Structure formats: C-alpha cells, structure tokens
C-alpha cells in the first residue's frame with residue numbers, strides 16, 4: 001500500500017516554510033559584476049593581500065579558464081553564466097571592522113538571533129558551552145568570539161584573511177597543499193576568488209579546549225560565496241570543528257563553491273561536523289543554492305580525520321569530503337545524512353585513499369529522499385599497492401518517502417593490495433506504513449511520526465555530532481521533511 | 487453508559503468487503519471478547535476502529551463517547567482514548583523506546599490540553615509503571631521493539647496502554663505466540679488496568695486467554711459478521727465444540 005498522500009503533501013510543503021529565508025538589509029560594498037583578472041585583483045587588493053597570494057590566485061584563475069565544468073555527477077541544472085554574478089561583497093562597515101561584539105552592526109546580530117545562534121548568547125554561556133564562533137556573513141568574517149581564551153593555549157582561530165596577515169608562513173605553507181589550485185573546476189574557481197573563511201591552527205600536543213564553529217550565510221543577491229577553510233592540527237593535537245550554513249530565500253540560484261583543507265599531522269585528530277541548510281529552492285525547483293564544495297583532509301602517521309555531515313539544504317549538493325590516509329595507521333571516517341525534498345538534487349559521498357600501511361576507513365551514509373528529489377551516494381575507496389593491511393567498511397542506507405523520488409548508490413572500489421579488506425553494504429527501503437500507523441495509533445501526529453522515524457534511521461550518524469549540534473540537526477530533519485513552521 | 491456503539495459496519499480492504507455488517511455495543515468498564523477463526527476479520531475490525539488508511543468504511547456508523555469515530559483522524563482517535571495493542575507490534579530501529587513513549591505521552595497530553603511532561607517527570611511515571619508490570623529498565627533503553635522477543639513486544643504494548651490510560655483498549659491477539667508464563671504476565675498487566683472507566687475489546691483466537699482476562703460478553707466473528715453473542719460460557723462452548731460447529735450452526 002502506498003504511503004498516505006497527506007504525508008507526501010506535507011513533505012512537499014517544506015520549502016514554503018523555509019525557516020531561514022529572511023534578508024538582512026545592510027549596505028554592501030561589491031566588486032563589479034563578472035569575472036576577469038581584474039576581479040581577482042580587486043578582491044586581493046580589497047583584502048590587502050601579499051604579492052604571493054595574488055600570484056597564486058591569478059595562476060588559479062588562468063588555469064580555470066582552461067577547465068570545463070564537470071558533468072559526471074547525477075545532477076542537472078541550466079548552464080551557469082559565471083560572468084553574470086558578483087564575486088565580492090562585504091558589509092559596508094568593512095573599513096572600521098568591529099573589534100568586539102558591541103561594535104557589530106545590531107542588524108547582523110539580529111540576523112544571528114533569527115538563526116538561533118546569537119553570538120551574545122554564546123558569550124554569556126561561555127562557561128557552559130565552550131564554542132568559539134567565526135561568522136562569515138557573505139564574504140568577510142564578522143566576529144570571532146573567545147579569541148583570548150584560545151590564545152592562551154596557542155590555538156589560532158580567525159578568518160583566513162586575518163591569518164594571511166598575521167600568520168603568513170602557515171598559510172603559505174599549507175594553502176593548496178591538500179586541495180591544489182588546479183584540483184577541479186570549482187576548487188580552482190574558489191582559489192581564484194575566495195573571499196573569506198576560517199583558519200585554525202592547533203599547536204603540538206594541544207587539545208583544543210572548546211568546539212570551534214563557523215556560521216556561513218549568503219546574504220547579498222546575485223553573489224557567489226567562496227569561502228576557504230584551512231585547519232592544521234599539529235602533532236598530537238585534537239580539535240572538533242563545527243560548520244553551519246544558511247541562506248535567505250531568493251528566486252535566483254546562487255553559487256557556493258567552498259574549499260576546506262584539513263591537515264592532521266602525526267597523531268593528531270580532527271573532527272569536522274557540518275550542518276548544511278542553504279536555501280533549497282521552492283517546490284518547483286525555483287531558486288536555491290548550488291553547493292559545489294571540495295573538502296579534503298590529509299592524515300599523517302596515526303592521525304585521524306572524521307567528517308560528519310547533515311545535508312538538508314541547497315538546490316544541488318555536489319560534495320565529497322575525503323581523506324588521504326597517507327601516514328601508516330591513520331584513520332578516516334565519513335558519517336553522512338543527506339535529505340532531499342521537492343526538486344532538490346544531491347550527489348554526495350566520500351573518497352578514502354589508503355596510502356599508508358594499516359590504514360582504516362569507515363563510511364556510514366544515510367540518504368533520505370522525498371518529493372521529486374534525487375539523491376546519489378557516490379563513494380570511492382582506493383587502496384594503493386603499498387597500503388598493506390588496509391581496511392574499509394562502507395554502509396549506505398537509503399530511505400524513500402513517496403514514489404516520485406530516487407535514491408542511487410555508486411560505489412567505486414579499487415584495491416591494489418591483496419592484504420586489504422573492503423566491505424560494502426547497501427540497503428534501500430521505503431518508509432513503512434506500518435511504522436507510521438503505529439505512531440499515529442499512539443497519538444503522535446503524522447509529521448512528528450515521520451521525523452521520529454527518520455531520526456531513528458539516521459541515529460548512527462546523529463550520534464557522531466557534538467551534543468548541541470545533534471539537537472539542532474534532529475530539529476532540522478523535522479523541518480526539512482515536514483514544513484512545520486519553526 | 488455506552489462507550490462504543492457500532493451499527494451495521496461494513497468495511498473493505500483493496501476493494502474487497504471484509505466486514506459485512508457488524509453490530510456491537512460496549513458499555514463503560516465492560517470487557518468484550520471477540521473470538522473467531524483466522525481470516526474472519528478480527529484484525530480488520532481493530533484497524534477499522536483505529537482508522538488505519540486503506541480500511542474503508544462503506545456503510546454503517548461507529549459512535550465513540552457520543553462522537554462520530556469515523557470522522558476522526560487515527561491520531562485523534564488515539565488522543566481521545568482509543569488504544570490498539572497490535573497483533574504484530576512494529577520495530578522502529580534507531581528510536582529509543584523511552585523517546586517514543588515520551589513523545590506518545592506528550593502528544594496525547596498536548597491534544598488534551600494537559601501540561602507536557604519533562605524528561606524527569608516522564609521517567610518517574612514510567613519507572614512506576616515498569617515496576618507494576620515487572621518490566622526491566624533495560625527494555626526501554628533499546629530501540630522500540632527492535633530485536634524484542636514476542637513476549638517482550640506484547641509486554642511493551644501493555645506498558646504503553648498503562649501509560650496512555652485509554653478509555654477503550656482493543657487488544658488484538660495479545661496472547662498469540664506467548665508461552666503460558668508470558669501469557670500470565672501479560673494478562674496480569676491487563677487485569678491491573680481494568681477500571682470502571684475503561685472498556686476493553688479483547689480479540690483472541692483461543693479461549694485460553696479468557697481464563698485469565700475474564701470477559702463480560704463474548705462474540706463470535708465469522709466471515710465479517712458476528713454470528714453469536716453470549717457470556718463467558720460461550721467461550722468454553724467454543725473450545726469444546728470448535729469453530730466449525732458454531733459457525734456452521736449459524737450459517
């Protein structure tokens with residue numbers, strides 16, 4: 001028996017009620033429309049960058065001109081006119097950047113409050129909830145809280161622009177070391193025009209005393225957002241990093257092409273969690289963010305990188321957080337929840353490259369498709385010839401809500417070492433009428449029942465998120481599926 | 487006072503008529519048993535009363551506490567005190583039982599305009615019920631019904647009934663698949679919930695259960711109709727003579 005039409009309808013209403021669809025009116029300072037060498041120079045000049053970085057950007061830009069947009073992903077969209085967009089927009093107050101939260105434009109703070117992440121609240125709660133936040137609003141970092149406390153431990157957490165000025169040797173050494181400027185179409189574009197993002201360095205042996213967090217928000221219309229995040233965990237250090245994203249509701253599609261590079265030196269551990277809730281477009285597929293993101297980390301000896309992602313937003317998601325397991329005994333993990341609804345398309349997964357001996361990787365991917373959406377898990381596990389004793393375990397579960405959506409699993413497994421062990425399990429199921437009716441019979445309304453069941457389906461991944469984030473993510477699962485007004 | 491009044495109820499599933507004119511009156515605090523061979527429509531009756539999608543009423547009426555039950559959504563029926571203990575309780579992987587129970591409880595309370603219970607208040611209440619029903623705490627920490635034994639699943643149904651305190655409880659073959667000890671435990675649980683303001687419709691294939699849950703009235707369902715009604719002695723007669731005798735006599 002088919003699932004109740006009412007469920008499909010209520011699911012379909014989701015984007016009518018996109019909770020984060022508000023626009024903050026702040027004066028903008030924009031680069032001229034279009035993308036030329038001049039644009040790249042404009043951005044670099046605006047940010048008062050050193051010559052080497054400008055050269056690096058220009059190299060990327062010239063390379064980008066020779067590249068073609070990739071077409072292998074299972075996503076479809078009209079051609080993007082890269083000349084019809086703005087590549088830099090900063091809130092006007094850039095000249096006199098706020099030095100503390102008190103100086104931050106109250107409208108901005110209001111925006112954060114609407115997002116439920118009031119920075120003020122963060123500060124008040126300092127002792128309780130140790131989360132330092134770097135907020136990227138359109139293209140520049142607005143405020144980084146807790147800087148003083150972090151500095152005591154030698155942790156550097158600031159915007160990447162600030163890092164370029166204050167720690168050029170670190171930036172120069174590591175930028176492009178994991179994702180080279182020539183890596184892929186979108187990463188190369190990002191290298192040319194990236195505007196801001198977060199930078200983080202954890203010194204040797206330091207366990208970062210709090211969760212570090214960034215909130216990204218695209219605000220200006222017709223503006224692409226190109227952040228670049230670089231995290232370096234020095235030997236034996238540990239950091240847990242959270243990234244949240246939202247964007248206002250708009251009719252046009254906006255491009256978001258971010259790059260994240262993680263460097264985990266010997267015995268270091270990086271836990272990177274994302275809750276992505278960019279505007280997904282309306283029920284007819286009008287508007288929404290194109291989220292074309294390159295995320296990759298490299299693990300040296302005995303190092304560990306865990307990617308956890310909850311992807312509920314964006315019209316199109318194209319994203320494969322990956323681990324290069326270079327050092328012996330290093331570990332890579334990928335935990336993912338991808339929810340698509342209405343006309344959303346997601347092609348997401350991971351790559352685990354086993355290079356060192358006894359490297360281990362684990363992949364748990366949960367895809368939930370509703371409406372007329374399409375969701376693809378695309379994962380690559382590659383075991384190099386030298387990767388003696390490498391092991392991978394992959395589990396992909398897809399859940400379908402209604403019968404107009406699709407779920408696809410595309411695993412690529414390539415092993416050049418006979419001692420390697422690779423396991424892959426995949427399941428596809430439909431949300432069950434039995435389960436829904438059971439909940440209804442206990443007085444739980446349909447939408448709540450759906451949220452409950454889907455959260456159960458995602459539990460293994462939700463458990464990987466830091467506590468505060470897990471609660472938010474569970475709610476988001478509800479919002480993106482139910483359309484209940486927040 | 488009548489709690490449930492069913493008149494000439496016809497219902498079909500996938501275009502096939504299964505219930506062919508059922509009449510039944512249940513008064514406050516009464517226990518009615520419905521017996522019948524497999525495929526006679528017992529579960530169909532319980533699903534129809536609970537409002538499951540796909541169970542279409544084509545004729546007749548059902549009045550519950552003075553309201554037209556058939557106009558209510560399934561969750562509204564539950565919130566109004568209609569509880570169904572399932573013949574086959576479903577597993578919901580990844581959802582901790584305690585989370586589910588709290589959400590059910592608070593959904594019902596919300597609909598009734600009562601205060602929501604916080605985690606602490608709920609736990610206190612649940613622990614008390616667990617103790618009364620002799621259920622180990624460990625069970626509620628596991629995912630709902632997931633990997634539970636047959637006996638555990640049935641006890642979980644009784645626990646839910648104890649928490650939600652229904653006005654009308656429909657027990658669909660709560661005895662099926664239980665050994666005699668498990669059956670006694672479940673029956674004890676149900677008996678503990680007997681109350682002057684709680685009516686029960688106990689569906690069973692065997693009279694064995696009725697040794698433990700003694701009914702006020704017994705009805706025999708056959709091919710979608712109630713073919714005989716009587717007091718508890720009817721159950722014993724049924725056991726002695728078998729279904730064919732009784733249904734044959736009625737046909």
Ligand SMILES: Nc1ncnc2c1ncn2[C@@H]1O[C@H](COP(=O)(O)OP(=O)(O)O)[C@@H](O)[C@H]1O
Nearest residue numbers: 499500504522523524525526527528529530531
């Ligand atoms: N989903 C369904 N689709 C078609 N026929 C069904 C369905 N469910 C039950 N039936 C039929 O309805 C009749 C009554 O079934 P049921 O109510 O389960 O009986 P009981 O619970 O008394 O064993 C049986 O003939 C069964 O085959």
Ligand SMILES: [Mg+2]
Nearest residue numbers: 528529573659
């Ligand atoms: Mg049955």
